[in-house]
Amino acid sequence: MKLKSLKRALLFGAAVGAGTYAYKKYEELKVFYNEVITGNSKTLYYNADFEDDSVAALGAAVKLNFLGVHPESPSVYLNVFALASAVSILVPDECRVILDGNNTASSVSVSEPDNEETEKEFTLYIDYKATASSIRIVYESALKNEDSCGCCCCSHEEADETAECDCDCVENKKEEEAAEK
Numbered sequence: 001m002k003l004k005s006l007k008r009a010l011l012f013g014a015a016v017g018a019g020t021y022a023y024k025k026y027e028e029l030k031v032f033y034n035e036v037i038t039g040n041s042k043t044l045y046y047n048a049d050f051e052d053d054s055v056a057a058l059g060a061a062v063k064l065n066f067l068g069v070h071p072e073s074p075s076v077y078l079n080v081f082a083l084a085s086a087v088s089i090l091v092p093d094e095c096r097v098i099l100d101g102n103n104t105a106s107s108v109s110v111s112e113p114d115n116e117e118t119e120k121e122f123t124l125y126i127d128y129k130a131t132a133s134s135i136r137i138v139y140e141s142a143l144k145n146e147d148s149c150g151c152c153c154c155s156h157e158e159a160d161e162t163a164e165c166d167c168d169c170v171e172n173k174k175e176e177e178a179a180e181k
Contacts, residue, residue, distance in 0.1 A: 022058070025083075029056040033081060037062050052077040057085035057133070064089045067140055070121060077125045082106070082133035089126070089137045096120040097137055101128035106135070114141035 029036045033056040035044065041061035046053070050069045055062065055078070064078070067090055080087060080101075091097060093113045101108075108130065128135055 054079035056081040059084045061086045066091045075123045080128040082130040085133045087135045093118040094121040096123045103130040106130035106133045108135045110137040111142035113139035
């Protein structure tokens with residue numbers, strides 16, 4: 001009986017401790033970041049007069065949409081903190097992205113724009129700190145070519161028998177068409 005009570009007390013104490021830590025972390029981040037997103041998914045849209053911003057994500061799925069951004073300044077800054085989160089940053093092809101930061105047990109990826117000859121109108125400097133998270137930068141043209149299987153090496157509309165694809169989505173398309181018949 002005493003052992004059961006002790007286990008319950010330890011579990012309760014651990015839960016209170018974890019909750020206290022999470023709350024303190026949230027309050028700490030609110031001081032340094034303009035937007036703190038916890039435990040849900042959210043899309044933030046930035047407009048043409050964007051200058052600088054800072055975003056923190058705790059256990060969240062966040063999409064930062066910069067597709068409408070064409071600032072007057074040649075350089076803009078974004079500070080990203082991600083803890084157990086998935087952050088997608090959508091940028092126009094006219095944007096040059098420069099990443100600087102550190103990650104722990106995380107992945108940071110940048111899709112390449114389809115047309116690299118596009119003149120870069122501005123530079124987006126992204127300073128990040130990611131722990132057990134994923135940060136993904138996607139250019140507008142690469143986003144348009146992504147299909148439902150998640151790859152950007154081809155598009156279902158353009159895929160045919162002669163297309164080469166690493167993800168076998170051409171075969172998946174054939175299977176889907178056969179199943180529909």
